[in-house]
Amino acid sequence: MxxxxxxxxxxxxxxxxxxxxxxxxxxxxxxxxxxxxxxxxxxxxxxxxxxxSHAIRNFRIAAGEEQGEFYGFVFQDSDVAKWLEAVGYSLAVHPDPGLEKRADEVIDLVVRAQQPDGYLNTFFTVKEPGKRWTNLTDCHELYCAGHMMEAAAAYYRATGKRKLLDAMCRFADHIAEVFGTGEGQLPGYDGHQEIELALVKLYQATGVEKYLKLAQYFIDQRGAEPSFLTEEWKKRGGLGHWSPVPSKNPPNLSYHxxxxxxxxxxxxxxxxxxxxxxxxxxxxxxxxxxxxxxxxxxxxxxxxxxxxxxxxxxxxxxxxxxxxxxxxxxxxxxxxxxxxxxxxxxxxxxxxxxxxxxxxxxxxxxxxxxxxxxxxxxxxxxxxxxxxxxxxxxxxxxxxxxxxxxxxxxxxxxxxxxxxxxxxxxxxxxxxxxLFTVKEKTLFVHLYMGGEAEVELDGGMTAQLRMASSLPWQGKVSLEVTPVSADNFTLALRLPAWCSAPQVTVNGETVDVGACVRDGYAYVERVWSPGDRVELDLPMLPQLVRSHPQLRANAGRVAIQRGPLVYAVEEVDNGGGPLSSLVIRKDAPMEARFDAALLGGAVVIEGPAVLEEESGWSGGLYSASEKKGVPVKFKAIPYYLWGNRGEGEMAVWLRE
Amino acid sequence: MxxxxxxxxxxxxxxxxxxxxxxxxxxxxxxxxxxxxxxxxxxxxxxxxxxxSHAIRNFRIAAGEEQGEFYGFVFQDSDVAKWLEAVGYSLAVHPDPGLEKRADEVIDLVVRAQQPDGYLNTFFTVKEPGKRWTNLTDCHELYCAGHMMEAAAAYYRATGKRKLLDAMCRFADHIAEVFGTGEGQLPGYDGHQEIELALVKLYQATGVEKYLKLAQYFIDQRGAEPSFLTEEWKKRGGLGHWSPVPSKNPPNLSYHxxxxxxxxxxxxxxxxxxxxxxxxxxxxxxxxxxxxxxxxxxxxxxxxxxxxxxxxxxxxxxxxxxxxxxxxxxxxxxxxxxxxxxxxxxxxxxxxxxxxxxxxxxxxxxxxxxxxxxxxxxxxxxxxxxxxxxxxxxxxxxxxxxxxxxxxxxxxxxxxxxxxxxxxxxxxxxxxxxLFTVKEKTLFVHLYMGGEAEVELDGGMTAQLRMASSLPWQGKVSLEVTPVSADNFTLALRLPAWCSAPQVTVNGETVDVGACVRDGYAYVERVWSPGDRVELDLPMLPQLVRSHPQLRANAGRVAIQRGPLVYAVEEVDNGGGPLSSLVIRKDAPMEARFDAALLGGAVVIEGPAVLEEESGWSGGLYSASEKKGVPVKFKAIPYYLWGNRGEGEMAVWLRE
Known part of the structure; x- marks a missing residue:
């Protein structure tokens, strides 16, 4: 290292x-x-x-179990892969035999669609059988492979079932034969990166170093001269996947x-x-x-x-x-x-x-x-x-x-x-x-969410952690630490950048945050006893945020943030006029209140503004007239909730 | 009427x-x-x-005088037409035998390229001989015809020469046979309007009503159901001019x-x-x-x-x-x-x-x-x-x-x-x-420019007008009226919307503008005598102009206008930073001064502003920091002069 x-x-x-x-x-x-x-x-x-979607049918056709044509995007297979991956994660924390059965069936089908040499891609198997690996630029062939590898790793981790994992290892082995800088190999890489990170996961799931090295190869080879993507385009006579007409221009390498x-x-x-x-x-x-x-x-x-x-x-x-x-x-x-x-x-x-x-x-x-x-x-x-x-x-x-x-x-x-x-x-x-990472004897807490975790630290130490959090509405977080095998270790608590005055207590006693903070984490080291209670108070006030002067689009404008949430103003809450007529006043405080009726409940922010009313405008399209403003109260909702109440204007950056 | x-x-x-x-x-x-x-x-x-350009060569090839392929856009002919039209106008006010000779030669060539039935279009003659009138949507066939008709009318008016005019009449006669709602006619019109206004000019030049009626036909037929453009697209099996692949969608009729x-x-x-x-x-x-x-x-x-x-x-x-x-x-x-x-x-x-x-x-x-x-x-x-x-x-x-x-x-x-x-x-x-229109016994002056004119009013009256103007830099205009056959008539003087306090005098005596203004024109009626002098004083102050509240892009922004000129701010005159950091102050006056050194001389406008300096910004990309402004003087130049001093930012609408 x-x-x-x-x-x-x-x-x-x-x-x-x-x-x-x-x-x-x-x-x-x-x-x-x-x-x-x-x-x-x-x-x-x-x-x-x-x-x-036709995604499952594509696999059935590729497996020879149904007649028909490939249909959908060239990367249609990845929809099935991402679904399997999500199922894997879900089963890891929430067993569901019915879901697992459905996933097993899908996996069986996927594996039946795999070719004897390990290759798997329904587009090329069904629609373009002779054209494997001839258009890496456009055709997402390794991208789809990568997503299925991610799915395989996730499903194996959740269920211990190796069927898809083994199938994807065979595919990865095949890819490792096809790609490389050796004699007879394709010195290529995919137009859409994905397999690189997927191979790392395959390595993590199997421990087979070859997969890590294959990921490394794809990363190292990218950008090498002469450009594989350009050479490949020449070999195809300029033809691509998305147009029936040859392109005069080689692929835009920056795009990839x-x-x-x-x-x-x-x-x-x-x-x-x-x-x-x-x-x-x-x-x-x-x-x-x-x-x-x-x-x-x-x-x-x-x-x-x-x-x-x-x-x-x-x-x-x-x-x-x-x-x-x-x-x-x-x-x-x-x-x-x-x-x-x-x-x-x-x-x-x-x-x-x-x-x-x-x-x-x-x-x-x-x-x-x-x-x-x-x-x-x-x-x-x-x-x-x-x-x-x-x-x-x-x-x-x-x-x-x-x-x-x-x-x-x-x-x-x-x-x-x-x-x-x-x-x-x-x-x-x-x-x-x-949420967490562990490094030696330090447990890092990156995100604060209510939950429970069992963590293993270096030296065989284990601990249980029970976290409660009132985020994103309030900044109160508590962590109850229960060491299983008691020892001293460090809890490194992230102090979010949005909070200017974080407070940390352990069993009610204030921790001198300034003295133990490093790179944004408060390092709390002690011999932990069962029931030890750490509390974070992360005050969150509505803030007006501005942009760097080079960011021209936001000049003269402010956004509203409170805690981790960025806020948005919607037409429906603000008079129905153009939101560009609303001017936020910075000279008076904003108020945050929980609105239980808003889309499942959320803290909204209200504050003083001036509205340039259309009725006060005396000119036509252009005029020397000045605009007349009337005092109003604006209402902002968390950005993530926008667009849930019908069509209307929305803006994050508002005139100040 | x-x-x-x-x-x-x-x-x-x-x-x-x-x-x-x-x-x-x-x-x-x-x-x-x-x-x-x-x-x-x-x-x-x-x-x-x-x-x-290949535009002249296309005509030579179409005339059979040169071997080669058509090259250029499908509307390449119109470049030649527009040049001839400009030459016609230029010769009307500034005779130039050399230029006229060159134009005559071009006209001879154009006429040699005309087909025996009157048809003229080098693209269809050279490249797609069998496909006349099969793609009005894309191919600008009547558009090119229209431009050549405009040229013919202009050239005839300037020189009295009928060669191109007669050729274009033959073409118009041919078009009148091909197009119409009668048996065996195409119920069509061009994808790019132009022939409609050109046929009016052909009518004005020849007095042949048929051309006016043909213009009327094209206007009346447009938008009729079933849509000609859609039907034509169906007949072509979806094929268009701009793509080798048939289009699934019919033409966008609104576009046309x-x-x-x-x-x-x-x-x-x-x-x-x-x-x-x-x-x-x-x-x-x-x-x-x-x-x-x-x-x-x-x-x-x-x-x-x-x-x-x-x-x-x-x-x-x-x-x-x-x-x-x-x-x-x-x-x-x-x-x-x-x-x-x-x-x-x-x-x-x-x-x-x-x-x-x-x-x-x-x-x-x-x-x-x-x-x-x-x-x-x-x-x-x-x-x-x-x-x-x-x-x-x-x-x-x-x-x-x-x-x-x-x-x-x-x-x-x-x-x-x-x-x-x-x-x-x-x-x-x-x-x-x-500049002028005449209606019965009224001479309208729409634009103020130095010059001379001979005008004919109803009842055989004629008058000479000598105009002097300091526009666009100052608002002083004088008109000297010399009736050739003396009588009373009316001079209708436009009062520009940009001037809030126009003054008019006749031989030094103030005219009560309020009493004689109608629809923005001051109507001055009198028995004119040689040497009568009308003076307009149109004070022009730099003004801050705002936009209608619905025009969201300009909310919180002002433009600067003085007289007929809109102003622009360029980076080169304003500190080199983002122009979005410049905020115009409305509370202090702007100054206009003539800058003889600026691109041939122009009035520039300077005034007070605040610049949010980048060095005063303490945050990163986003921050609750406020921006610090320093007082500066901005400089704006007439919009028409922008982009003449190298690359830089430019803005018309500035923060207020």
Whole structure:
């Protein structure tokens, strides 16, 4: 292990964490009781009114058990994989024999569709049998492989069943033969990164180092000259998957983060999901190999995203053209992409960085993306989803201005390109895994949620932890520590960046936080006795937040934040006029109150503002007239709840 | 003539107006001495570094005088037509035997390329000989015909030469046979309106009513059910001109303003240039036929544009997707299209409305588009042009955000799709025609420019007018009236909307403007004597202008206007930081001063502002920190001059 990389922290795994949090349990339950069954039905084309997925049928046809044509996107298989992965996580914490049986059946089918050499992909098996590995750029072949590997690892961990795991090992073995820089091998990598992080999981599940090395190969090879993606495009005579006409231009390598070797990349570019999936694998590999240059690249790319290319909601990807990053400080609120999946990928990346080094910024960003963009992505019914998470919506513009057609004012149902819903499902059903890491004799607490955990520290120590939290509505957290084998160890408690005056007590006695804080964690070391009680008080006041001056889109504007939650103002609560006529006054305090009637209950924020009333405007389209303002009270709701009360304007950044 | 339409005003034609204005003569001269010769060279593929136009070669190939393939856009012929039209206007006021000879040669070539049945189009003659009139939606066949008709009329008026005029009459006769609702005729119209207004000009030049009726047919047929464009698309099996793959979707009829009969259209929709070309023809026809319903549609569409869909610069078209209108009050400054050609078309429309009724709003808008967007469209060298005229530019975003790739921070050279440059040329070389109209015994003065005119009023009266103007820098205008055959008549002087306290004197005596103003014109009636002198004093102070509250993009922002000129702030004059950090103070006066060193001399406006300095920002990307402002002086230049001093940020709407 080299200098910059700390001894790697390990997550406390899902099966040892039980979430009983008042806020989050609802989501976990929603995923288990609604999303997973609903997705199962959609994969089987049994939901009336929803476009058939055909994903299960594709596997049946590939297995030779049904006649028919492949149908759907080239990456349709991944929907089945993500569902299986979510099921794995769910079973890990909530056994359900019926669900497990259904999953076993799906796995049996998947394995029957696998080819004798280990290859698995229904598109190429059914529709393009001779064209395996000829269009890595467009065809998501390794991407689909990766998702099935993630599913296999999750399902094995939850159930101990090896069937899918073994099948995916055979596939990985096959891939390791096909790809590489050796004689007769393809020196390639996938256009959509995913297999890299999946192979790490396959390694974690099996202990087979070959899979870690294969992940390393894909990461190392990316960006090598001559570009594999360009050479491949030449071999295809310019033909691609998405157009029947040959393209005059070679693939945009930046879009695929293949424009230069990953270790040389300075800024986050291209398709945002691909980027963060890749960075996640890079951080994984840095942890396993101690590779400083890889770690350095992870840090640079992290810094670039979170300090220059991230929305206040934890959204990333400023443009729908290529669902991509643009450039530093370019964060338009209304033409934004900020795909739900990209924020999920950012959470993966953050969690891996947290294992590399315990700096609270990683957890702060993880929390920001989770409490805002990720849960905004799903309606409270578990059946409607946002792919795009805008910070400003004018419904008329979503319909009437083609540059904003991608911005939806309410959550649509299941899409034919169903990437985000199963991604939300697999994240929320594995939520327990993001709370803690253990490093030697230190237990890090990154997220505060009600629940219980059994943790194992170095030297064979184990302890039980019972956590209660009033987040995100209040900042009270308590942890009851019960060492099973008593010894001294350290509890490292994250002090969220949103709290300026955190207080920590142990059994009622105040801890001098200033003296024990390091990189945003309060390190509390003691010989723990059963029933020891740690309490955190994290006062959360409504705050007006401003943006860096280079972030032009937010000049003269403020956002409202309270604790981990970013707030949004909706037309329905604020007079029905253009929200651009509302001016927040900074000279008077805002008030937070719990509104039990609002969409299951939430803290709303109200405060003084001035409304430039339309009736007070005496000019036409343009005029030297001044606008007349009347004092009003604005009302803001948590961003994640926006768009649940019909169509209307919404804005996060408000005039100050 | 029915009730709503006033007796139609007639323009004082180009050949009777000589412009000697200090401001405008430069432009007219630039067009004559640089733009027209430069375009002649580009049409002949003789400008090094500029992509070959091939437009003249296409005609040679079509005439059978050269071997080769058609090259260029399907509407490439129109570049030659627009050049000929500009030459016609230029020759009308500035005879030039050498230029006339070159034009004659081009006309000879064009006529040699005409087919025996009168048909003329090099694309279909050379490249798709069997496919005439099979794709009106995409192929600009009647559009090209229309432009050549406009050229023919202009050239005939200037030179008296009938060769092109006669050829175009033959073409129009052929078109009248092909199109119509009769047996064996095509019940169609062009995807890009233009021939409608051109046929009116052909009628004006020849007096042949058939051409007016053909224009009327095209206007009446548009939007009829079943849609011709859709039926045509079906006949082609979904194939179009722009893609080798059949389209599943029929043409977007709104894009072509063919979604409903023109008389029923309420709002301006679709491709902005097509729209205003069509409205121009509608207004022409309303004037000739007294058709109230057509006039009503013109008024509604005019009102919709200028009160709800027009930028303060007179730009129209809010989106580059389809170069189109979007919807009411959707006027984004940074993703705008505002094509130069569309503002030119708006000027056409305004001038026709002015003939229908003398309301100063038409001239106000005409002036706004002319002094701002149109001349912004051309660099001072006559060789670089803006197609898109944004109101906010961040050069990094033009490169780095695909949604803004169409917004150029400096004027590019001649484009392969060269629609705007020849359009600017034909407008500026016919500028004299937009100054006056005559109605019975009233001479209307719409624009104030230095020059001379000979006008003919009803009853055989004629008068000479000598005008001097200090616009746009100062508001002093004088008119010397010399009646040739003395009688009483009325001078109707436009009182610009930008001036709140206009003063008019006749021979030094103050006219009671309030008593003689009607619809924005001061009507001065008297028996004029040689040497009578009318003076207008139109005080112009720098003004802060605000937008209608529904225009969300400009909330909390002001623009600066002085007289007819809209101002812009450029990075180069304002500290080099983000212009979004600049806040205009409304509590202190602005100053206007003439800066002789600025790009040929212009009045600049300076005033008090606050700059939120980046060095004063203590937070990261987001922070509760407040921004610190320091007092600064801002400097604004006329909008039409922006982008002439290298790349930098520019903004019209500034924080207040």
């Amino acid at each position: 080299k200098a910059g990389i700390q001894t790697t922290g390990k997550p406390v795994q899902l099966e040892h964490v039980k979430i009983t949090d008042e806020f989050w349990s609802d989501y976990v339950k929603l995923v288990r009781e609604v999303v997973i069954p609903y997705q199962y039905e959609t994969l089987h084309d049994r939901v009336p009114g929803v476009e058939p 983060q293949a424009h230069q070797p990953v270790r040389e990349q300075e800024t986050a570019v291209g398709h945002a999901v691909r980027a963060v999936y890749m960075y996640t694998a890079m951080a994984d590999l840095a942890a396993y190999t101690g590779d400083e240059s890889l770690f350095g690249a992870c840090r640079r790319l992290w810094d670039n995203i979170v300090h220059k290319q991230m929305y206040i909601t934890g959204g990333i990807g400023s443009t729908h053209h290529g669902e991509a990053f643009t450039f530093d400080y370019d964060l338009p609120n209304d033409t934004v992409y900020a795909e739900t999946c990209a924020s999920i990928g950012l959470i993966f990346f953050a969690s891996r960085m947290l294992r590399l080094e315990a700096r609270s910024e990683y957890a702060d960003v993880l929390e920001r993306a989770l409490y805002n963009t990720v849960i905004a992505g799903m309606a409270r019914d578990g059946r409607h989803f946002f792919y795009v998470n805008p910070l400003e919506v004018w419904p008329k513009a979503s319909r009437g201005n083609p540059g904003k057609h991608h911005v939806k004012p309410v959550r649509p149902g299941w899409f034919s390109c169903a990437c985000c819903p199963p991604n939300v499902a697999r994240l929320l059903s594995s939520l327990g895994e993001y | 029915k009730a709503g339409i006033q007796t139609t005003g007639k323009p004082v034609q180009l050949e009777h107006v000589k412009i000697t204005d200090e401001f405008w003569s430069d432009y007219v001269k630039l067009v004559r001495e640089v733009v027209i010769p430069y375009q002649y060279e580009t049409l002949h593929d003789r400008v090094p570094g500029v992509e070959p 303003q063919a979604h409903q009969p023109v008389r029923e259209q309420e709002t301006a929709v679709g491709h902005a240039v097509r729209a205003v070309y069509m409205y121009t023809a509608m207004a022409d026809l309303a004037a000739y036929t007294g058709d109230e319903s057509l006039f009503g549609a013109c008024r509604r569409l005019w009102d919709n544009i200028v009160h709800k869909q027009m930028y303060i610069t007179g730009g129209i078209g809010s989106t580059h997707h389809g170069e189109a209108f979007t919807f009411d009050y959707d006027l984004p400054n940074d993703t705008v299209y505002a094509e130069t050609c569309a503002s030119i078309g708006l000027i056409f429309f305004a001038s026709r409305m002015l003939r229908l009724e003398a309301r100063s709003e038409y001239a106000d808008v005409l002036e706004r588009a002319l002094y701002n967007t149109v001349i912004a469209g051309m660099a001072r060298d006559g060789r670089h042009f803006f197609y898109v005229n944004p109101l906010e530019v961040w050069p990094k975003a033009s490169r780095g955000n695909p949604g803004k790739h169409h917004v150029k921070p400096v004027r590019p050279g001649w484009f392969s799709c060269a629609c705007c440059p020849p359009n600017v040329a034909r407008l500026l070389s016919s500028l004299g025609e937009y």
